[in-house]
Amino acid sequence: MDGGMVGGREPRFEIRFCAAEGGARIAYATVGDGPLLIVPPAWISHLELWWQDPAVRAFLVPLAAHRTVVLYDKPGCGLSDPWPCRQTVDTDVRVLRTVAGHLRQERFDLLGVSTAAAASLAFAVRHPERVGRLIVYGGYADGRQVASPEVRAALLGMVRAHWGLGSDVLADIFMADADADTREHFTRLQRGTATAEFACELLDQCYQACVVDELAGVVTPTLVLHRRGDRAIPYRLGRDLAARIPGARLMTLPGRGHFPWAGDSAPLVDAVLEHLGETAPGRHAPRSVDDVLTPRQRQVAALVADGLSNRQIARRLGIEERSAEGHVERIRRRLDVRSRAQVAAWWARRDT
DSSP states (O other): OOOOOBTTBOOOOEEEEEEOGGGOEEEEEEESSSSEEEEOOOSSOOHHHHHHOHHHHHHHHHHHTTSEEEEEOOTTSTTSOOOSSOOOHHHHHHHHHHHHHHTTOSSEEEEEETTHHHHHHHHHHHOGGGEEEEEEESOOSBGGGSSOHHHHHHHHHHHHHOHHHHHHHHHHHHTTTSOHHHHHHHHHHHHHHOOHHHHHHHHHHHHHOBOGGGGGGOOSOEEEEEETTOSSSOHHHHHHHHHHSTTOEEEEEOOSOSSTTSSOOHHHHHHHHHHTTSSOTTOOOOOOHHHHSOHHHHHHHHHHHTTOOHHHHHHHHTOOHHHHHHHHHHHHHHHTOSSHHHHHHHHHTTTO
């Protein structure tokens, strides 16, 4: 599949399998070149469907220009076999250890996103010799603090009783800054990946996860990233997480989207690469148009260059006018320009 360009060529997204406990097969994928960066699954996952999402590829491709990025499906999700028992943080740590062992990598970097932050932190504490650098994004130390007992019970009940409605609500929470196409893709992914009962089980696992007692033992250089307006995991929990990890650095990002590829992912990618030692602070490697803008944003930028208004862009693309306005604003921020004329000028010279 076409996931953008890395070093002038298409990155190869390859899916394979490894054996885990009880004969369960775990599906994993690799993309890019360089030292290993393992990204454990957050919430639910499906490797093939993830890679079909332009927003996900726009987040992963710049990382894959510097690292061999490894992703895998949580047991019972996507292409992975079910796990024989209820999953916990300990289960997640064992699966991560299995995947890393299969790849014969004694040392690697970790990017723990959302609910995978707990497992990544626990792994780093229990196997400090294996983790070079650690990044956690949108994470928390105690899942019981994510929402009140009443809210947790209501959301679990809705997911169990009406998975269609539940998946829509979760998409709105997780992907607050994403465009309609990205949210719709995520909604389909949720429903196509897990049954209502299994989704409810995994959501409850998120609420039960707790690594508070392990955080003082983190010795790996750690960067904590969190969007200030995160609607799924409150910013205060990210700040608390950073405060509990010895020597951790907290970086606050703008936006409301929970997943890193929702909304403007460019500052997040830059922060990850800087922590991995791939760019100097305040200086970022030049990126191609495919890396700077998502496919949808490139469409909008081309129409801005043609002189179309937000209303005209919305009609042309079949989206709401406010969505078109949001695209233009995110393009402006990504390009670090102030006007539509500057966007048009950038588009005109993009290949020069």
